[in-house]
Amino acid sequence: MQTITTTDALARFCEAAKEQPYVTVDTEFLRERTYWSKLCLVQMALPGKNGQAVLVDPLSDHISLEPMYDLFRHTGTVKVFHAARQDLEIFFVDAGVFPTPLFDTQVAAMVCGFGEQVGYETLVKKIARENLDKSSRFTDWTRRPLTEAQLTYAVADVTHLRVIYEFLSKELVKSGRTSWVEEEEAVLLNPETYITRPEEAWMKVKTRTSSGRFMAVVRELAQFREGYAQARNIPRSRVYKDDAMIELASTKPTTYDELGKSRLLLREARRGDIADGIISAVKTALECKPEDLPKPNEGAEHLQVNTALADLLRVLLKSKSEAEGVAAKLIASASDLDHIAAGKRDVPALQGWRHEVFGADAMRLVRGEIALSARGGAVRVVPAG
Template sequence: MQIHPLITDTATLAALVERLARSPFVAVDTEFMRENTYWPELCLLQIASTEEAAAIDPLAEGLDLTPLWDLLVDNEEVLKVFHAGGQDLEIVYNMTGKTPHPLFDTQVAAMALGFGEQVGYSNLIESMLGHTLDKGARFTDWSRRPLDKRQIDYAIGDVTHLVTVFPRMVQKLKKNGRGVWLDEEMERLADPSSFAFAPEDAWRRLKLPSRNPAVLGRLKALAAWRESEARGKNLPRGRIIKDDTLSELAGHPPKSQDGLGQVRGLSPGWRTNDIGARLMQALAGSQPLGPDELPDREPRRPGLTKDAALVSDLLKLLLKIRAKEAGVAPKLIARSDELESLAAGVREGLAILSGWRFEEFGRDALDLVEGRLAFATENGKLKMTRALENAA
């Protein structure tokens, strides 16, 4: 495989992309920094086909990344391969408003191959290729220039190994017939709506200080205000104001801006500065949440009775058994909240009650909940028995 020098000019990038566009797939990885910013700062992007690999410097003066974005988000003929690509996809979405498509995530695929739910890249490479990766440069400040050869080689290694691993994973998926299981997961990962986050929804990520509609209305307004401030200044949310302080303000709002100086977590300057004035405006414009906006006491949980909670535990045991038999990670088949919903009586809108998940697990899960399937022991081993068979 040809390894190119660090790409810092548009002409070289465009030529590379033109060649990569003729490949059936490319492996992609990014290096970024986000400790001091709201938006992750893309510092390096690595890309490879089976024939060549390169690192691209997005911080290089005058470099136009348009050819690269065209390949990643608009070219439907080339499959984009990532490993645990959630943050990589977020970066591409932030810069283009789109996500790479079609895509393949090797961490998700590894769940269908029995590697567990969140196998790390190093462990995957070591398991499939027998290579122990050099981790010496993983704590690099990727925003500093110049990058030395060791750093660049380390970064490019992530995609060159991925190019080798991907076809092997595909062959294994074909052999065990699990490839089709992943189609839905890959489409879900590529859904741009997963990365479109409205400031008005920011409050839902916080620990709620109360269920009082007025308090939650203030929290909603304050969280949206903080989100806008953080985005505008490109600073982490906590640099604007901490979560605990936001909750304190929602529960006990000051009567005037002068009162901000008495709030723990805020400096005396908030009594007179512009950001303090904007905070007070957000509080003044808040409205109590309506009944339809109030969150459930236990979000996404249907409210399990004691009996239903026991049934949910049995479903989790059944899931472990079926996942072990299938040789896949349990998380690929079902999530805990789905099992709880099924135990509580929900029958509509559950992924485990349709498609391959129903065949592998959902049918037995439904039979267990509805009394047609039971656990038993024989010679000290756990087995499943069907009520209809026993009756016969």
């Protein structure tokens, strides 16, 4: 196991990796004190039981990660990750780069019947027949030098991944489902997956009030918080939490004295830039013209769900999931089923490979063309009438 701390050493490894069919990759990072994840370590391993495995130290003063990003752009080598989303966000934010082609073993495992959001440790046990020591998982990866326990933990995240990748890729070829995984990975490789626009942040805030004026305050406060947190690279919660935002939307403070009466606002947010931003946001919302107020349910649509139909769709989904050996939540979410039962058709469960597995019969069920029949412990699809 080699720890790489210089650009030249990284370049040599990456050039060797370009000659291989795949390279396994993982990262260690911290996000507790920042808005964007801080990359602390990159682990990579080449194929073969004794293939070279390295740890790349991005915190070294003598390294540029450009050779690694060049490897990520090299289409002749598959980049293998497990649960890649957070890793890909780091690379996209830091360098505007996505590793392509990509193979995500968590997605592949769900397609291959290993359950929903299956963890790496589970796959190591079931496929590689090994056990992992996870005691270093939540250690501080910014501290140097790293301990032997940390180094051992980190390298295991890419060495066992080789066996898992080779097993799952073969299973996908045998089942003819490689394209299913590629369809899912296209979402991971879409920049929109990782872009958070301050003006849209309010749509993710959960409230029980649909008043246009109330929501206008939420909209302005959420936009200010997101922009402030991004610009200073601090967590949203360091600006103010959602419960404080809801309180502010109710009290609508426009002066420091009114702001000081907040029960939930952090002390440091009652003066200075954050306080000014809150007051400005509230005033902007209060001055908003009626026609520019957020419409009720604009952020989270309230559906008129046919609950009986939704229940039938859930039974159909369970039957299809078991028959196909694919995790139910990968085929359709609870939201998908409710949307279908409410008459909506632009939902993921009705598109692509999901339409083949579930969506086509879901629509036949909606139209009354099929029914569900139970025999023993199995549910069957039968013609209606």
